[in-house]
Amino acid sequence: MDSQWSSSSFFDREKHVVFLQMMNQLLPADYQGQEINRLTLAYFAISGLHILGALDQVDKEEVSSWVLSLQAHPRNEAELNNGQFFGFHGSRSSQFPRDDNGVLIHNGSHLASTYCALAILKIVGYNFSCINSKSILTSMRNLQQPDGSFMPTHVGAETDLRFVFCAAAICSMLENWSGMDKEKAKEYILNCQSYDGGFGLIPGSESHGGATYCAVASLQLMGFIENDILSKSSSSSIINVPLLLDWSLQRQAADGGFQGRANKASDTCYAFWVGGVLRILGGYKFIDKKALHRFLLTCQSQYGGFSKFPGQLPDLYHSYYGFSAFSMLEEPGLIPICVELGIADIAAIGH
Amino acid sequence: MEWKEEGDKRPLSQRPEWSDVTPVPQDDGPNPVVPIAYKDDFTETMDYFRAVYFADERSLRSLHVTAEAILMNAGNYTVWHFRRLILEALNADLHEELDFIKKVANGNPKNYQIWHHRRWVAEKLGTDATSEELDFTKKILSLDAKNYHAWSHRQWVLQELGGWEDELDYCKQLLEDDIFNNSAWNQRYFVITKSPFLGGLEAMRESEVNYTVGAIIAKPENESPWRYLRGLYKDDTQSWVNDPQVSSVCLKVLSAKRSTVFALSTLLDLLCHGFQPSQDFINAVDALKTPDLDLSDSNLATAVCSVLGRMDPMRVNYWTWRKNKLPAQTA
Numbered sequence: 192m193d194s195q196w197s198s199s200s201f202f203d204r205e206k207h208v209v210f211l212q213m214m215n216q217l218l219p220a221d222y223q224g225q226e227i228n229r230l231t232l233a234y235f236a237i238s239g240l241h242i243l244g245a246l247d248q249v250d251k252e253e254v255s256s257w258v259l260s261l262q263a264h265p266r267n268e269a270e271l272n273n274g275q276f277f278g279f280h281g282s283r284s285s286q287f288p289r290d291d292n293g294v295l296i297h298n299g300s301h302l303a304s305t306y307c308a309l310a311i312l313k314i315v316g317y318n319f320s321c322i323n324s325k326s327i328l329t330s331m332r333n334l335q336q337p338d339g340s341f342m343p344t345h346v347g348a349e350t351d352l353r354f355v356f357c358a359a360a361i362c363s364m365l366e367n368w369s370g371m372d373k374e375k376a377k378e379y380i381l382n383c384q385s386y387d388g389g390f391g392l393i394p395g396s397e398s399h400g401g402a403t404y405c406a407v408a409s410l411q412l413m414g415f416i417e418n419d420i421l422s423k424s425s426s427s428s429i430i431n432v433p434l435l436l437d438w439s440l441q442r443q444a445a446d447g448g449f450q451g452r453a454n455k456a457s458d459t460c461y462a463f464w465v466g467g468v469l470r471i472l473g474g475y476k477f478i479d480k481k482a483l484h485r486f487l488l489t490c491q492s493q494y495g496g497f498s499k500f501p502g503q504l505p506d507l508y509h510s511y512y513g514f515s516a517f518s519m520l521e522e523p524g525l526i527p528i529c530v531e532l533g534i535a536d537i538a539a540i541g542h
Numbered sequence: 543m544e545w546k547e548e549g550d551k552r553p554l555s556q557r558p559e560w561s562d563v564t565p566v567p568q569d570d571g572p573n574p575v576v577p578i579a580y581k582d583d584f585t586e587t588m589d590y591f592r593a594v595y596f597a598d599e600r601s602l603r604s605l606h607v608t609a610e611a612i613l614m615n616a617g618n619y620t621v622w623h624f625r626r627l628i629l630e631a632l633n634a635d636l637h638e639e640l641d642f643i644k645k646v647a648n649g650n651p652k653n654y655q656i657w658h659h660r661r662w663v664a665e666k667l668g669t670d671a672t673s674e675e676l677d678f679t680k681k682i683l684s685l686d687a688k689n690y691h692a693w694s695h696r697q698w699v700l701q702e703l704g705g706w707e708d709e710l711d712y713c714k715q716l717l718e719d720d721i722f723n724n725s726a727w728n729q730r731y732f733v734i735t736k737s738p739f740l741g742g743l744e745a746m747r748e749s750e751v752n753y754t755v756g757a758i759i760a761k762p763e764n765e766s767p768w769r770y771l772r773g774l775y776k777d778d779t780q781s782w783v784n785d786p787q788v789s790s791v792c793l794k795v796l797s798a799k800r801s802t803v804f805a806l807s808t809l810l811d812l813l814c815h816g817f818q819p820s821q822d823f824i825n826a827v828d829a830l831k832t833p834d835l836d837l838s839d840s841n842l843a844t845a846v847c848s849v850l851g852r853m854d855p856m857r858v859n860y861w862t863w864r865k866n867k868l869p870a871q872t873a
Contacts, residue, residue, distance in 0.1 A: 218578045226578050227618045233575040253574035260571060283568050284588065285620045287596060297595070299620050346623045349658040386731055386773025392690070395697050395736070397728035399690065434772075437807070440860055441765060447856075453724040453765045455688065477860035 199488045202517055203495070204524050207510070208245045210495025211236050214507055215248075222507075229282035230261060234307035235511035241314050241535050242514045244524055251315035258308050261286060263300045265326050266293065274333050276345045277326040278305035302334060302343040306357040309364045313538045319365070328370035331358060335371055339379030340393075351392040352383055356405035359412045360532055373413045380406045381429060387453075388434030400442060400451035403435070404464040408531040411471050419473035432472065439468050440477055447482030448490075459490045459497050459509045462516035467530040470519060480520055487516060553583065554590045554610075559603055565589030566596055587611050595624050600631035609642065616650045622659050636663050640674060651682055657691045661698060672703040680712070687716060688725045697732060706737040721757055727766040731773055747774050755791045763801035768808060783815045789823075796826040803854045806830075806846050810864065813843040843868050 215236045225232060233254075240248050261280045265271040278300035280286040285299030305327065312322070334342045334354070341354035355376050362370045382394040383406055389398025390406035407430075410416045415429055421436065442449050442465045448457025449465045462483060469475045489501035490513065496505030497513030515533075518525040529539035554560050567589055570577075591611045594604040608625040611618060629639060643660045650656055660678075664671045679696040682689055700706055710733050716726035734746040751774060757767040771791075775782030782788055789812060795805035809827075813819065819842055827842060830849050840848065847865035851858045 215575055216577075218576050220579050220581050220584075222576075222578050223580060223584050224615050224617055226580075226615065227620070229576060229578070236576055250574060253572065257572060257574050283570050284618065287592075288569075296598070297620075301619075344619065344623075346619075347626075347658075347662075348619060349654055349661075385728065386776050387769035391728075393694060395732050396694050397690070397725050438769075440857055443856055445856075452688070453769070454722040455724070474860075477857060477863065479856040479858075482856060 199491060202488070202522050203491065204243055204522075206495035207514065208240065208243050208248070208495075210492075210505065210510065211239050211243070211245070212248055213495075215240070218507075226284055227281050228304065229284075230258070230279060230304045230307045230311070231281065232507055233258075234311055235507045237311050237314055238534055239507075239511045239514050241538065242518050242525055242528060244526055246314070249315065251317075254315055255312060255317045258311050259322075261304070261308065262323065263295070263298050264323060265330070266295070270295065271326055271329055274345060275330060276300045276302070276334050277330040278302060279308035280304060281307075298345070300344065302331070302341060302354050302357045302361070306360050309361060310532070310534050310538075313364060313532075313534055316538075322365075324365045324367065327361065328365060328367055331361065331370040332372075334358070335375065337375075338382075339372070339375035339377070341371075341376075352380065352390065352402050352405040352409075353392070355379060356409045359409040363412045363532065368413075373415075377410065377413065377415050377429070380409060384430055384435075388431055388436075388438035397452060398438060400449065400461040400464040400468075403439065404467050406430075407435075407468045407471050411531050416471075418471060421473035435468075436472060436474050436477075439465055439472075440474065443478055443483065446486050447479065447484075448486035449483070456500065457486060458499050459487060459516070460499070460512035462487060463512040463519070466516055466519050470530045475519065483516070484520055487513060554586055554607070560590065563590060563593050566592035568592070584614050587614055591621060591624075595620070600628045602632065604628050605632065605634070612646060613649075616646055616653045616656055619655050622655050626659070626662060636667055639663050640667075640671070640678070644678065647682065651686065651689055652691060654691070657695055661695060664699065664703070669703050672699065672705045675699040675703065676705050683716075687720065687723050690725075693725055693729060697729075700732075701736070706733070706739055709733045709737065710740070717757070721761055722764050722766060724766045727770050731770065743774070743776070750774050751785065751787050755787055758791050759794065761801075762795040762798075762805060763803075765804060768804040772808075772811075779815055783812055783817050788812070789817060789819075793822055793826055796823075796830065799830065802830060803850065806850050806853065810843060810846045810850070813846070814868070 218232065222232065237249055237254065240246055263277045263280065265277050271277065275298050280299050281301050281304035285301070287297035289295045312319070333345055336342060336350050340350040341358045342348055342350045343354045358371045359376065362368045383390045383402065385391050385398040387398055390403040391397050391399060392402040407416070410430070411418060417423060420428060420432060441453070442461065444450050444457045446457050448459070449461035450457050451461045451464070466475065466478065469478060487497070490497045492498055492505035494505060496510035498505045499509050514525070515528055518528045527536045528534065529536045532539050550557055555565070565586065587607065587610050590607050594607060605625065605628045608621050608628065611621045612625070629636070640663055643656060643663065647656050664675050676696065676699060679692045679699070682692040700709060710730070713726050713730040713733060716723055734740055734750060735743045740746055751771065754767045754771045754774070757764065758771070771788065772782060792805045792809045796802055809823065824842055827845050827849060832852050835848050835852065844865055847861045850861040854861065
């Protein structure tokens with residue numbers, strides 16, 4: 192029997208669990224270039240195992256301690272208000288001890304790492320009342336720009352919709368919206384809606400599946416659009432929903448997969464990004480699930496995990512979004528996900 | 543201050559200019575998840591980086607070690623940040639820095655940190671950098687005409703530094719290379735709405751509609767110009783409905799009976815917004831029906847939905863839903 196064929200005819204849950212276990216144990220040197228985002232890689236591995244129904248493979252206490260060790264804490268009220276962001280570092284490579292005078296000069300806290308940290312803590316059921324959320328929420332405001340967008344670190348970096356999403360997800364998980372000005376964030380998001388109904392990463396840029404997810408998930412989390420808006424009789428919305436729906440559905444290409452932009456190749460991860468948009472709007476029922484299922488299986492690796500395109504080697508990012516996509520397709524053995532937070536439903540609701 | 547093309551390839555521990563520095567290892571602690579199998583040269587470079595970063599040494603050798611660290615890992619924003627501090631402290635020649643960025647970008651054209659750094663340098667150089675930035679993005683786009691970062695940077699350059707004069711021509715040329723390039727269509731929209739030389743969307747509308755209709759006729763299966771056409775009437779749907787060019791391009795494509803899906807969905811949207819179709823439209827849609835479809839009792843919009851369900855089976859559930867949602871009085 193041709194082993195490549197057999198791994199393409201069904202979702203091989205067991206193989207994926209082994210793949211994640213291996214990644215969890217040790218990532219090959221190819222991942223050196225992503226070391227600054229180790230927390231994100233950990234999120235993919237842990238949330239992935241959770242979705243696959245294999246969270247028992249994870250030592251929850253060890254993971255919680257490690258994640259919490261990456262948090263930056265202000266010494267006092269004055270330090271909290273000095274303009275820095277006190278969140279989580281992505282890894283030790285951006286985390287440095289205080290200097291000899293006890294001053295924290297090197298604070299590499301990052302908004303995306305903070306999102307991943309909190310997501311992991313939700314997944315392992317950590318008691319959120321034990322988290323120092325005040326310093327996160329207070330200092331997060333330093334990252335919001337006058338146009339409503341967010342910078343990921345206080346030392347300066349690009350600002351775009353990805354970090355608006357991170358901010359919204361953080362506030363949602365901490366159940367406290369004092370970390371951001373929602374109205375301003377909403378304005379920025381609306382400025383990102385393109386002429387064709389999708390959203391670009393910054394105002395003026397091309398509509399993109401990932402950016403559209405960030406826009407719609409953020410608006411939903413912030414309460415500016417209702418869940419399953421397509422089933423509701425109210426026709427008004429702050430975004431052009433019919434155009435967005437049409438654009439999103441058109442992203443399912445002839446090969447059954449989802450593309451990130453018009454006239455580009457299908458890629459595994461957009462089954463989550465764009466599929467997620469449709470799920471939030473209540474339009475997931477309009478896709479061709481069989482065709483998507485078929486396409487995704489062509490991206491399933493014989494080694495476990497998923498690749499971006501058919502026939503390539505798997506990576507952690509595309510594997511995670513592949514698993515998320517199969518969860519949305521209600522693959523047996525997988526647990527349901529809360530699309531707008533990017534974690535399992537049960538983690539989002541709380542233990 | 544020269545960026546050495548062929549730098550010292552010896553390990554840092556063996557280079558005389560580093561002999562007084564004690565490398566600082568990463569304090570990893572326990573490793574419960576996703577530890578990385580670092581290569582030795584990577585570890586060593588980062589150990590020396592940590593040493594100068596921690597000491598806040600903003601010197602030439604620090605600049606060089608940030609370059610080596612970046613070439614190994616262009617995603618480390620801590621290293622980029624420190625490099626910027628050093629460049630400022632040394633009052634470095636930022637034109638040379640643009641060359642360094644070009645070198646790094648060659649291997650990593652889709653890395654956010656590189657583009658952010660490029661913007662930081664360009665911002666400092668101001669309008670001196672305009673033509674170089676337009677050239678640089680053009681080169682990147684000649685290798686990948688859809689590189690999202692390059693397009694964002696180019697839009698930023700135009701808005702902050704100028705250079706709009708040839709942009710519409712550039713879009714035209716890219717579309718001649720590949721009429722399916724959605725990034726080029728998006729840039730075209732950006733130019734006609736924002737260029738200070740062109741008068742804005744409404745002023746440009748007529749000529750743009752002509753151009754777009756031409757693109758549609760050439761390749762009716764191309765989603766981009768259909769979306770663009772609708773976009774030309776953003777916030778003014780009634781004008782879109784009333785423009786005879788819009789409905790007539792639908793009719794042309796339907797009558798040719800090839801690649802009709804976008805023409806059908808555009809017609810559906812027009813009808814939902816009050817378009818009054820002539821008999822020609824009814825005949826054209828009728829001619830597309832397959833034997834299994836009984837359209838005799840249908841109004842046009844319902845017929846269009848039914849035909850779409852056949853022509854675009856991937857979205858059949860959507861077209862059925864659209865059919866069920868049609869207001870009773872649609873033509």
